[in-house]
Amino acid sequence: MHRLAFTKADTAKFISHLDLMRTFQRSFLRAGIHIKHTEGFNPHAFVSIPLPLSVGYSSSCEVLECQVLDTPLEEVPQRMNAALPAGITVQRCYEGVRPVKELYYVNYIVTLEYEAGAPFGAESAIRGLLSRDSLVMEKKSKKAKTGKVEVDLIPLIAKATVEERRDTIALDLILKAQNPGLNPELIVSAIRTYCPDAAPDYAVFHRRAVLDEQFQSWE
Structure with a gap:
């Protein structure tokens, strides 16, 4: 499992949790970064935010979980930031080790x-x-x-x-x-x-x- 550390500020504070998930799914596509998808008749990109942020809050420590398939992790932040809306900035992508608990x-x-x-x-x-x-x-x-x-x-x-x-x-x-x-x-x-x-x-x-x-x- 990989994790993206990202910040959320300015007008992006008002993006809801569900819309934020969709935003990341679309941004992975725009950035040409392949990630693991769910199985079944209607597969979709598997992304998860362990600790959802309330609407209107800013943050310098958000975490998104996914599984990057074929892109070097060090390339992910730059490519994602070119695809994400203003106010959301990926700082780094790394291998997740510690459990959410x-x-x-x-x-x-x-x-x-x-x-x-x-x-x-x-x-x-x-x-x-x-x-x-x-x-x-x-x-x-x-x-x-x-x-x-x-x-x-x-x-x-x-x-x-x-x-x-x-x-x-x-x-x-x-x-x-x-x-x-x-x-x-x-x-x-x-x-x-x-x-x-x-x-x-x-x-x-x-x-x-x-x-x-x-x-x-x-x-």
């Missing part, structure tokens, strides 16, 4: 933006919120009869740093990636719920790194 944490940078500047005391209020022993929020769940389930965010937050920067507050978060994972939007929702005076006008999300259980880069 070892992808344990994700590092997000969440920027809270305030039109009138960060409110007085917002930084300390948010820091206190994330230091609680328990922080319960509701999230959508297809399995629950009510469509929602309660989740305690604290066990899913490995590290959290809060820093005020002029008119914004930056959250540097390391969150559980899967089984279960934590979407950083739930943390922003918790701020709006429990610290309404610190609620941002906007929130910008960036995925910076995917990590293993020892907080080392997962590849």
Whole structure:
């Protein structure tokens, strides 16, 4: 199995997961790179993104899995970048060794933006919120009869740093990636719920790194 490390930025942030998969499938064709296809009556290019990114998020650490058949791996980034839309950039193509189950944490940078500047005391209020022993929020769940389930965010937050920067507050978060994972939007929702005076006008999300259980880069 081969992996493509790629970034997603600018208007490409708004490409949905399914559209992104189709974009890569078409781009492999345009680039003349043959990859493994599924078998059956309607074969299609086998591509997989282990950790789908929410629409509107930028990222510098996305991973796509595929099986390149007859192209030297070092040629793949340049050829793919010539075929991909603006905002998606393949950085390298390599042989995948570590299983996806070892992808344990994700590092997000969440920027809270305030039109009138960060409110007085917002930084300390948010820091206190994330230091609680328990922080319960509701999230959508297809399995629950009510469509929602309660989740305690604290066990899913490995590290959290809060820093005020002029008119914004930056959250540097390391969150559980899967089984279960934590979407950083739930943390922003918790701020709006429990610290309404610190609620941002906007929130910008960036995925910076995917990590293993020892907080080392997962590849």
